[in-house]
Amino acid sequence: MVRPALVAALLGSLSVLGGCMRKEPAPQASTPEAGTSAPTQTSGAILFVSADTRGYLGPCGCSENMRGGIGRAAFQVSEARKGGLPVLYVDGGNSLFGETTLKPGQVPQEELKAKALADAMRLMGLSVRATGPLDDTRGAAFRQGLGLPEVGDGAVKLLPAGSRQVGIVSAETGAQLVAASGQARSQGADFVVGLLDAPLEEAQKAAELPGLAVDVLVATRSATELSGEQNRLVKSAVPVVAPQSKGRSLVRVDLSFAPRPGRFTLQKGQADMEREVAALEQRAVLLDKDINQPGIDPKLKALKQAKRDELVARKQALVSAPPAAATDVNGFTVRFVPLEAGLPSLPDAQALVARYDAEVGKLNLAWAKEHGQDCPAPAKGQSSFVGNAPCKSCHEEAFPLWEKSKHHHAWETLVDLGKQHHLNCVGCHVTGWEQPSGVCRLDKVEGREDVGCESCHGPGSAHVDEPSSDNIVASPGEALCVTCHNAENSPHFDFATYLPRILGPGHGEPVSAKPSGSPVDAQKPAKP
Structure with a gap:
């Protein structure tokens, strides 16, 4: 059990929702x-x-x-x-x-x-x-x-x-x-x-x-x-x-x-203000889509962000001015x-937010160590998770692309913010979260960090034992992507736009092909 003294100490320090929040202006x-x-x-x-x-x-x-x-x-x-x-x-x-x-x-x-x-x-x-x-x-x-x-x-x-x-x-x-x-x-x-x-x-x-x-x-x-x-x-x-x-x-x-x-x-007289606010919001939505575009040039992103900040300031002045x-x-x-x-x-x-972020991870990790249970084994005839290493033994040509992607650094982004033990975040930053043979304990994540091969292609044990297109998800579709790239976490996600960012030599294209415009050509490749 979690020690009562620990729980009391942690509950005494409070703060805000886990997530990779942008730094607030002073x-x-x-x-x-x-x-x-x-x-x-x-x-x-x-x-x-x-x-x-x-x-x-x-x-x-x-x-x-x-x-x-x-x-x-x-x-x-x-x-x-x-x-x-x-x-x-x-x-x-x-x-x-x-x-x-x-x-x-x-x-x-x-x-x-x-x-x-x-x-x-x-x-x-x-x-x-x-x-x-x-x-x-x-x-x-x-x-x-x-x-x-x-x-x-x-x-x-x-x-x-x-x-x-x-x-x-x-x-x-x-x-x-x-x-x-x-x-x-x-x-x-x-x-x-x-x-x-x-x-x-x-x-x-x-x-x-x-x-x-x-x-x-x-x-x-x-x-x-x-x-x-x-x-x-x-x-x-x-x-x-x-x-x-x-x-x-x-x-x-x-x-x-x-x-x-x-x-x-x-x-009366509120309609004009509402129309102006709506117009500013529409312009901000368009800028948001551009700003979140995978692989956007940093200088262009900064310019668009500055324009968006200007629109927000104008809208704020409208909605906070006394009538x-x-x-x-x-x-x-x-x-x-x-x-x-x-x-x-x-x-x-x-x-309050900062204290919560600092304490909730400690509380969750302590609970997992005391009460956590491993994920159940797969049903008979179903594959289990094996990790990236067996995949690399046959598909080594696909890994250079993945290693330069955001999927490869998914766990690192949480560690950098101290949120790797936040239940609101971890599910989309590891492979096989709360799935049979996957990760069900925050204290047993090692080896399953990041969005690995099996996050998109499914558990791979059967494919490792007997490689076949029939026992692996060869081409995962949009329905799988939006389990993490949903309206809340990735509101500007567009499958057709994002997909090319994760395709390249050995991963959707022949190794000899030159992936024009792919992440391999980018100095800082982006990937959803």
């Missing part, structure tokens, strides 16, 4: 005391909402310019507090874990990560949060033990916002939402935010229910991985928002107060704040 900001704001005026208020974070404290970092990171979110809230208006931070739930069930080996890491996320929320001055199924993965007692302020399903929490009251209501169903929103109004809420534990489509239906008394409705759970990839805002009588999942965006609501209390109306206040009505605007790469992180929040 922000020029002071850290606010959690939960404080000293408004000098009460002409309005600012509300930030996160939801559907799914246990992500930061992006995996496997590609350039990935969104997300609790440090970036904390910086946005901190900067808003400098403006003098009351600032409220609310979490919609489904934030602490990414799955409703965990394997035993995942438990130490995921609990440590949830604790780090809770600490980050406190640092941001969390006002209240709703809960969802992804918050109770380790049970209600664990969730409650984190000590975060919560609002239960069908319940109301009133938050002071200068001269007004903001009501936060949480619900699992439309009926709960209607009842709780009416209760919030009766208790004196001037502005009501609904947090519905449902996907956007269900939230849209709830927004049309008679008797609903919310001003903004947040869908706090994405239906699928794909639906969580984008920020979505549906403008209707009640605006319905669904932020990008995995902590990649915040919802920002700006309130402007008229001299007298009254119902709030969605301010023009309506002097005669109580108004509000709703917009998203994408947490783009290149934006600063709050130092104290990044310190």
Whole structure:
């Protein structure tokens, strides 16, 4: 067993999600005391909402310019507090874990990560949060033990916002939402935010229910991985928002107060800003695809990155600028704040990330040594993993190409960052992770480091014993590649573009052929 003293020491030091994260720029900001704001005026208020974070404290970092990171979110809230208006931070739930069930080996890491996320929320001055199924993965007692302020399903929490009251209501169903929103109004809420534990489509239906008394409705759970990839805002009588999942965006609501209390109306004039932001995002997406192109010239990459950073700065100025206040009505605007790469992180929040990264690997390795079990043997008649050495004995001509590739350095990239024992990362950086006869223990990786031959061609024992095209995957296709080069880790992956980067003499081409444009000709060859 893992020694109790070790677990206690490791759980005392918290931080953020494992992944090869890009170095954050140094922000020029002071850290606010959690939960404080000293408004000098009460002409309005600012509300930030996160939801559907799914246990992500930061992006995996496997590609350039990935969104997300609790440090970036904390910086946005901190900067808003400098403006003098009351600032409220609310979490919609489904934030602490990414799955409703965990394997035993995942438990130490995921609990440590949830604790780090809770600490980050406190640092941001969390006002209240709703809960969802992804918050109770380790049970209600664990969730409650984190000590975060919560609002239960069908319940109301009133938050002071200068001269007004903001009501936060949480619900699992439309009926709960209607009842709780009416209760919030009766208790004196001037502005009501609904947090519905449902996907956007269900939230849209709830927004049309008679008797609903919310001003903004947040869908706090994405239906699928794909639906969580984008920020979505549906403008209707009640605006319905669904932020990008995995902590990649915040919802920002700006309130402007008229001299007298009254119902709030969605301010006009936001459409022009939204169109400009959308245009900047489209241009950034195109640049991202170029920047992540395998084998791109370093000078060209730097130029494109500089242009992208300029677009991000322009977009950030748009989404963080206060709207023009309506002097005669109580108004509000709703917009998203994408947490783009290149934006600063709050130092104290990044310190949580750094401590987590340092401690979670130690915790995982200790667990593996005490409790780890080897992978099962293959089923009768199935091949087992044998490593690269037997492959090289017959296919030596293919190895010069592989040895210059990123696949060959996959394990090294984790070691360089100290993340070789992070469960979120290791599976795509070794050969045969959690497969029969493969690697199932972090303390027994030796000999299976990197993305080797069998990562793409399958276990090779039968082929080694009796070479034949019938007992090996001769030409692996796109379906295999996207198990690692997926939308999350490699969002700009294009099979037709990447494939030529791993083909060459002895590996898809005759040894005598000159591989024009292949990695062999490149000074620093790239390979997915």
